[in-house]
Amino acid sequence: MSDGVIRDVAELEAIYGTASEASLIKVADRVIPVYADWIRRSQLCILTTVGPEGTDGSPRGDDGPVVQIADEKTLLMPDWRGNNRMDSLRNIVRDGRVSLMFMVPGSNNVIRVNGTGVVSVAEDMVARFNDKGRWPRSVIVITVGEVYSQCARALIRSGTWTASDQSEGLPSVGDMLAAMKADFDGKSYDIEWDARAAKTMWNAD
Numbered sequence: 440m441s442d443g444v445i446r447d448v449a450e451l452e453a454i455y456g457t458a459s460e461a462s463l464i465k466v467a468d469r470v471i472p473v474y475a476d477w478i479r480r481s482q483l484c485i486l487t488t489v490g491p492e493g494t495d496g497s498p499r500g501d502d503g504p505v506v507q508i509a510d511e512k513t514l515l516m517p518d519w520r521g522n523n524r525m526d527s528l529r530n531i532v533r534d535g536r537v538s539l540m541f542m543v544p545g546s547n548n549v550i551r552v553n554g555t556g557v558v559s560v561a562e563d564m565v566a567r568f569n570d571k572g573r574w575p576r577s578v579i580v581i582t583v584g585e586v587y588s589q590c591a592r593a594l595i596r597s598g599t600w601t602a603s604d605q606s607e608g609l610p611s612v613g614d615m616l617a618a619m620k621a622d623f624d625g626k627s628y629d630i631e632w633d634a635r636a637a638k639t640m641w642n643a644d
Contacts, residue, residue: 462590465587465588466585466586466587467585467586467587468583468584468585468586469511469512469583469586470508470511470512470514470552470583470586471511471586474550474586474588475508475511477541477543477548477550477588478504478506478508478514478541478550478552479504479508480504480543481504481505481506481541481542481543481550482500482501482502482503482504482505482543483498483499483500483505483541483542483543484498484499484500484505484506484539484540484541484542485497485498485499485539485540485542486498486499486516486527486537486538486539486579487537487538487539487540488526488527488530488531488534488536488537488556489530489534489536490526490529490530490533490534491533491534495526495527495530497526497527499516501517501519505541506539506581507567507568509580511583512582512583513580513581513582513583514539514552514554514580514581514583515564515567515568515578515579515580515581516539516578516579516581517565517568517574517575517577517578517579518558518575518576518577518578518579519575519640519641520639520640520641527579528558528577528579531556531557531558531579532558535555535556535557536553536555537553537554537555537556537579537581538551538552538553538554539551539552539581540589544600545600546600547591547594547595547599547600548588548589548590548591548594549588549589549591549593549594550586550587550588550589551586551587551588551589552581552583552584552585552586553584553585554581554582554583554584554585555581555582555584556579556580556581556582557579557580558577558578558579558580559577559578559579559580560576560577560578561578564578564580565577565578573641611625611629612625612628612629612632613625613626613627613628613629613632614629616628
């Protein structure tokens with residue numbers, strides 16, 4: 440009796456059928472102008488990396504373009520202040536495979552990039568992002584393997600840009616931390632978060 444798990448690509452293809460022409464011709468091996476126009480408008484993307492422990496997905500945001508396009512094969516992503524876990528950076532140092540998913544508020548389309556990355560602390564690289572006395576500690580230099588658009592169905596189904604605020608009643612980060620460590624003062628963490636974030640949004644101090 441089958442357990443219902445698909446373990447063969449041919450079986451998967453038999454169930455789903457063939458890909459549409461549009462889904463195949465959209466893939467470019469570099470950042471062509473129409474994709475560049477889109478990426479430059481994106482201030483939010485999801486960075487996915489791979490390491491010995493598994494995969495990691497990390498949101499990356501900026502108050503301007505979330506990456507710089509150095510050339511048609513190279514994207515530059517500053518690593519702004521975070522929690523110092525360095526999950527993405529650790530993975531890239533050990534396994535350079537990366538994927539990025541760029542979003543723009545109001546658009547149900549997404550642009551995806553697959554490629555490889557390295558972490559650079561070269562002075563000239565970091566200096567590219569020096570703005571008002573703030574600078575990243577490192578820059579992820581991404582070599583583009585492929586770029587393509589993602590169909591809009593997922594964002595349409597979820598109502599990402601049109602749904603009303605559904606955050607009321609959600610557990611706070613303080614609640615989550617207190618659930619993981621009984622003596623952690625989650626309430627104080629939440630109260631102090633806004634001021635702490637404002638102070639450390641871009642730099643360590």
